[in-house]
Every structure is written in C-alpha cells, then in structure tokens.
Amino acid sequence: MTTPEQSAERPLMEIRDLKVHYELRGSALARLVGGEGETVKAVDGVNVALRKGEVLGLVGESGSGKTTLGRALLGLVRPTSGHITYGDLDLARMPQRQLRSVRRRLQMVFQDPHAALNPSMDLATAIGHPLRIHKLVKSKAEARERVRETLERVGLTPADQFLDKLPAELSGGQKQRAVIARAIICGPELLVADEPISMLDMSVRAKILELMLELGRDLDLTYVYITHDLATAKFFCDRVAIMYLGRVVEIGPTEEIFADPKHPYTKALLRAVPDLDPERKVPRDLPRGEIPDAAAPPHGCSFHPRCPFAFEPCGWEARDLRAMFERRWIRLGEDALAREEPLVGELTEVDAHEEMVRVRAGGRAAELTALLEEARADEPDDPLWKGVERIESDGGAVVVRFRPGIDPGLLRVNAVDVACHLHDPNLSHDH
Ligand SMILES: Nc1ncnc2c1ncn2[C@@H]1O[C@H](COP(=O)(O)OP(=O)(O)OP(=O)(O)O)[C@@H](O)[C@H]1O
Numbered sequence: 001m002t003t004p005e006q007s008a009e010r011p012l013m014e015i016r017d018l019k020v021h022y023e024l025r026g027s028a029l030a031r032l033v034g035g036e037g038e039t040v041k042a043v044d045g046v047n048v049a050l051r052k053g054e055v056l057g058l059v060g061e062s063g064s065g066k067t068t069l070g071r072a073l074l075g076l077v078r079p080t081s082g083h084i085t086y087g088d089l090d091l092a093r094m095p096q097r098q099l100r101s102v103r104r105r106l107q108m109v110f111q112d113p114h115a116a117l118n119p120s121m122d123l124a125t126a127i128g129h130p131l132r133i134h135k136l137v138k139s140k141a142e143a144r145e146r147v148r149e150t151l152e153r154v155g156l157t158p159a160d161q162f163l164d165k166l167p168a169e170l171s172g173g174q175k176q177r178a179v180i181a182r183a184i185i186c187g188p189e190l191l192v193a194d195e196p197i198s199m200l201d202m203s204v205r206a207k208i209l210e211l212m213l214e215l216g217r218d219l220d221l222t223y224v225y226i227t228h229d230l231a232t233a234k235f236f237c238d239r240v241a242i243m244y245l246g247r248v249v250e251i252g253p254t255e256e257i258f259a260d261p262k263h264p265y266t267k268a269l270l271r272a273v274p275d276l277d278p279e280r281k282v283p284r285d286l287p288r289g290e291i292p293d294a295a296a297p298p299h300g301c302s303f304h305p306r307c308p309f310a311f312e313p314c315g316w317e318a319r320d321l322r323a324m325f326e327r328r329w330i331r332l333g334e335d336a337l338a339r340e341e342p343l344v345g346e347l348t349e350v351d352a353h354e355e356m357v358r359v360r361a362g363g364r365a366a367e368l369t370a371l372l373e374e375a376r377a378d379e380p381d382d383p384l385w386k387g388v389e390r391i392e393s394d395g396g397a398v399v400v401r402f403r404p405g406i407d408p409g410l411l412r413v414n415a416v417d418v419a420c421h422l423h424d425p426n427l428s429h430d431h
Pocket residue numbers: 022040041042043060061062063064065066067068069228294
C-alpha cells in the first residue's frame with residue numbers, strides 16, 4: 001500500500017547510492033616504497049529523494065560529508081559513483097559544459113558572505129552577473145531593473161540606495177541578503193544553503209532564516225540546509241537527514257526526529273541541545289572517542305566505536321580491541337600501561353579491518369589470555385565484549401575472533417528511516 005506521502009508528486013531530485021571519494025596521494029615516502037594513497041570517503045552511499053518545496057536539513061559533525069553532498073547536488077563536485085536525477089538528467093554523469101546551463105536552477109548560498117562577494121564590484125554588477133552569464137537579459141538597464149526588484153525582495157530597501165554600494169558598505173546581514181539576491185535572481189528551483197547564518201551576528205540570524213522561508217514560499221524554492229546546529233535545523237527544516245562519516249544514519253520529519261530520535265548518534269547530538277556554546281561543534285557528552293577518520297571508517301556501522309548500545313553485528317574489529325586497551329590505560333594509569341603494554345604490544349600496532357586478530361605473545365600466551373579476561377571482568381558492560389566471539393590460543397599466539405559485522409541499511413520505523421541494527425527486528429539484541 002502506498003501512503004499519501006509516497007504517492008506524492010515526483011521528487012525534485014533523487015539521489016541514489018551517491019559516493020564521492022577523494023584519492024589522497026599519500027606521503028612522498030609512502031609513494032617511494034610503493035604505498036598507495038588513502039581514499040577519503042566523504043560521501044559514501046547516500047540515498048535521498050528531495051521533495052519539491054521542502055526544506056531538508058543536512059545535519060552532522062564537522063567532516064560528516066554535508067558540504068561535499070551539498071556541492072555534489074549542484075554539480076560542483078564530481079561524484080565517484082551513483083546518480084543524481086533532476087528531471088530527465090543525471091547530474092552525476094553530465095559533462096561540465098552541460099552542467100553549466102542547469103546550474104541556473106540550482107544555486108548555493110555560502111557560509112561566509114564576506115568572501116562570497118567581490119569587494120570591488122557594486123551590488124548591481126555582482127547580483128546582475130548571473131543574469132548576463134546565462135543570457136537572461138538583453139541590456140544593462142534590464143539587468144539593473146531585475147537587480148532592483150530582487151533587492152526589494154530580499155529586504156535591501158530602498159533598493160536604489162543599494163544598487164551602487166560596495167560590499168564593504170554593508171553589514172554582515174546585508175551582505176548575506178545580497179548573496180541570497182544573487183542566488184535567486186535567475187529563478188532557481190533549489191538552493192543549497194551551507195551554514196548561511198553561522199558567521200552572522202546572533203541578532204540577524206533569525207531574520208535571515210525568516211527571509212529564506214518567505215522566499216521559499218513566494219518563489220516555490222526547495223532548500224537543502226547544511227548545518228551542525230540542531231536548534232536552527234529544528235526551526236527551519238521540514239525534514240532532517242543526520243549524517244555521520246559520509247552516510248545518512250537517520251532521516252525523517254523534523255518533528256519526529258526531535259521528539260523521538262531513533263539512532264544513538266542522533267540521540268547523542270540532541271542531548272547537546274540547548275547549547276550554551278554555539279561555537280562548539282562536537283557534543284560534549286558524545287560517547288567516547290573522536291569522530292573517526294573518513295579515510296579509514298570503522299567496519300559495519302561507522303558509529304559503533306562510540307555507541308553505548310552497540311552489540312554483536314555492529315562491525316567489531318581489531319582496532320576496537322586496541323581502543324579498549326587505550327581506554328583501560330587511561331583509566332588505570334601509568335603502572336597498568338607499563339605492565340600490560342609489552343604484552344599486547346603487537347595489538348597496539350594493529351590498524352587493519354580484521355574480524356580476527358592474532359597476537360604473537362612470545363611465550364606469554366597464557367598471560368595475555370588472562371589479561372584479556374581481566375579486562376573483560378573489569379568492564380563487562382563495554383559493548384566491545386558483545387563483539388568478541390572467542391579468545392583462543394594458537395601455538396604461542398593468542399587469537400581474538402570477532403562476530404561478523406553487518407553494514408546497516410536504512411530501515412523504516414514510523415515516519416523515519418534509520419540505519420541502526422537496534423531497530424532491525426531480524427537481529428536479536430537485549431535493548
Ligand atoms: N577536496 C577534498 N579532498 C580531500 N578530502 C576532502 C575534500 N573535501 C572534503 N574532504 C574530506 O571529506 C570529508 C567530508 O568533508 P565535508 O567538508 O563534506 O564535511 P562537512 O560535514 O561539511 O564538514 P564541515 O562542517 O567541517 O564543513 C572530510 O574528511 C574532509 O576532510
């Protein structure tokens with residue numbers, strides 16, 4: 001059965017299995033010894049259908065891939081694979097030359113209005129520029145008239161007083177209004193707004209968002225709003241997509257995401273709101289660990305090393321065991337480190353994505369096994385232990401085997417799609 005929502009009109013844009021991977025060349029030394037560069041998976045398999053007229057928020061910590069995804073939607077970044085269907089076109093595969101003509105309909109509002117405007121160009125020239133590029137006006141006078149109307153629309157009034165101004169003569173809020181004017185002057189359908197208010201004074205932030213909402217209604221715009229700030233996402237967005245390491249981990253109506261977040265990462269982000277420090281990008285109470293490196297994302301669910309609810313299928317690997325020891329030594333101090341580190345020395349060098357780890361214990365296999373059991377007894381609730389299937393001796397070595405990890409896909413729960421095994425009725429767990 002299709003719900004009214006599903007049977008609604010065709011999406012404005014459909015993003016399917018989109019990947020943007022960057023090849024890093026690697027250090028000179030690594031290349032000399034034949035090593036390969038790393039690949040940063042900035043966007044790693046995103047599926048989203050953008051509905052006409054909606055405001056979709058892309059929310060996540062720094063490095064989660066929001067900007068890369070937003071830029072890919074406008075053809076400003078070449079995807080590695082996947083599709084971006086816009087009308088009958090696939091923007092992911094279009095040659096740059098053809099993309100240029102589509103870009104009139106797809107515009108971006110940047111974070112820094114000071115950098116977005118050429119300091120030596122007056123507003124009439126700067127805002128009118130796209131009209132001339134896309135040959136939408138016949139004369140300078142016509143362009144000036146269109147700019148005048150657009151300035152009125154964005155609240156830079158009386159427009160005549162702004163036409164000949166230079167950016168330096170404007171306040172931050174006025175500059176962002178000018179940037180918005182330039183973005184809407186060619187009649188776009190989609191605006192990707194990347195942190196459009198984060199560099200503005202607190203006093204003008206709400207006014208800019210209100211202006212964008214008003215323009216959205218009047219001009220039938222669709223917005224992708226990129227932010228790490230959940231408070232503004234709650235105010236501004238119809239739907240929110242929570243991103244983590246290049247993937248959408250939860251997406252749904254803003255109201256439901258805020259009232260009943262399903263992914264442990266979304267829950268952790270929401271606990272950090274309201275926030276007294278708007279500059280802080282990483283929620284203080286996020287579970288252990290930093291956001292991992294996008295060049296070597298964790299196995300299975302990328303969030304599992306930080307997730308307090310992680311369980312058997314979440315993607316345990318050798319690195320998690322090493323991280324457990326690092327936490328243990330921070331907790332127990334120098335003495336434990338001096339005593340235990342030589343025993344698990346090889347383990348601390350393990351970096352691979354391995355579902356098993358073999359540590360040559362140099363004749364001390366029994367001691368190492370005992371240490372692992374001691375660590376488990378000390379912190380039995382550490383989710384890592386759910387992932388450890390077996391610890392066994394093999395000759396002089398100790399082998400730790402992990403349960404096989406499964407990559408979580410998006411599952412529908414109420415009105416929300418969430419990529420988390422906790423919500424998969426086919427996987428047994430005790431939460
Ligand atoms: N041109 C590039 N070359 C290599 N890596 C890149 C490039 N652009 C982005 N990345 C990497 O891709 C990942 C995602 O970056 P992106 O800027 O999209 O994230 P973000 O969520 O927008 O972060 P922020 O909020 O800090 O802008 C990061 O690890 C980043 O370092």
